[in-house]
Amino acid sequence: MADERRYTRRAVGKLAAGAIAAAGVAAALPGSAAASPFYRAHGPLLTDGYQTWLTAIGNQSANLAKVVTGWGIQGGWQANPDHVWTACGATDFLIVRTVTGDTNNHIDPNQAVAEIQNSRFFEYKRIRSGANKCIIELGNEPNIAVSDPWVYGYNLGVTVDRIRSAFPGVKICGTALSPNKGVNPDTWYGNPNFVNAIAKCDFVGVHFYSNPASGSFTEQGTWNELTYKETLQRAASKWPGKPVIATEYSIRTTALTPYDKGYKYGNLIHFDDSVSSSLWGATYYHVQTNPNGVDVNENVGSEGARGYRKRLSDGGL
Template identity: 80%
Template sequence: MSGERQYSRRAIGKLAAGAVAAAGMASLPGQASAAPHYRAHGPLLTDGYQTWIDAINNQGADLAKVVTGWGMPGSGPWQNFPDHIWTAAGATNFLIVRTVTGDTDKMIDPNQAVAEIRDSRFFEFKRIRSGADKCIIELGNEPNIRVADPWAYGYNLSVTIDRIRETFPGAKICGTALSPNKTTNPDTWYANPNFVNAIKKCDFVGVHFYSNADDGNFAAQGGWNELTYSETLSRCASKWPGKPVIATEYSMRTTRVTPYNKGYKYGSLIHFDDSVASSLWGACYYHVQTNPGGIDFHENVGSEGARGYRKRLSEGGL
């Protein structure tokens, strides 16, 4: 991928105790809030398992995300690494486990979704370590990029939700996040009755939003032909009033900001920016990706981004 993220890419609580205990309460100009917004927060793993664990620890994260089809510390499926799954299941209070079925150019399939969650063993171990309700199963990812039929996707998503609830009792379910790129017609999906009704059955609405700006301005994405975070969150409030939202992916796409400073800006956005709607329950930034030839490597924040995030939390309102 190029330095600025392209749209054809392969899509893949509470703050830590004491993180803001001694924070000052003055405000940063234009940003800012005297008191932090308490939202679940943490990193998404794409490649670099130990770096991801380090990031969780560095940040004091209470939320993290894995995908059933990649991220394992070696070759083969996740179930070949039970010790790593066990560690991941206990690393944060909440764990998002996303399916590969329903991703980008794939129609979501209920049988495959059940098989992925079962075979990956994340729900199994998370239920033991923290409780079933601390496992959030996210179904699909940005299907509006290449899946042309929101009617069929919405129908299949609804069936998949029923199967997941039956097979993994107690788990929370997060609905499919759409790409905010306007050329992929997210509003067509937000307006589709089948898709809207399927998301109504979920515990959380999933969303994605991004920034191409070096200053971490997530509100300027209209210039990149994208829905901004505020536009996306307003659609969620309109279609699914009262339902909590998780940003299961958000990032700064620029390569001109260090991972540490990206993490710092992420902390400012999620916890100290009053323009972010109160419906945002939590957010996972995209991503830990230590493979220099891997997908969207330029968005990697490694474990240093987590230090920057925690630094912002420790400063409080400033």
């Protein structure tokens, strides 16, 4: 998700509940639906629509959710500490993503620390659930507009060190790349500075999407994007044994209702045994109730969460 104040990924052609545990492996034939669910952390990402996001968390029995320091609530998080407090108690784990390092700017360690401090997400999450339940995600899809993975990777490594020092006990998720092949994700996956910086994190962050009207996540190669399988294979190759979080994934078509999209999300994350066992959790993109906001066609509101939970309730089909 790019900074909605300046950019939408479409501008470049874009471009009940699971228990918290490392992904379990169910017995099933390759490529088939698992008879029992893979237990992965799961929940919605908030762009705009705070109350709808909270409703979605309840509808889904989500144990993971995601916010961004730079938007998500009218007036900003710093001016609404009560909303930050509530958000920090809404799920077991909470991802807090920085704006620095987002899409078209290099990540800055001083700004990253200031964003987390000023938003108070770590402070409140540590009180409500424990420091290790706060996951700080650093940056977002820099390969779209940042041309130098060497510099970004170096700055990211410094930022990881600063975040660990400033917020003891926090978990850190590395910068997720855009899977669009036109912005060269493999150049970044092959860059030593970037690879070394992600290796210092607790989680690898990734993004993947589906454009086909069917809502299939397996056809992205025809849309010039890495598929979820290709993306997870790269994560396993570069950072073996490190758990992965899909901090954005979505179906972009309007041919499906939000409920049906949510159902498909639940099926992919918990019942498709072709998804790598390294996938620890996933937050879908997104709750966006502003009709003039970024990527509104990907908004699944709270109905998507109901569809997700229904898929969990249905179990093995």
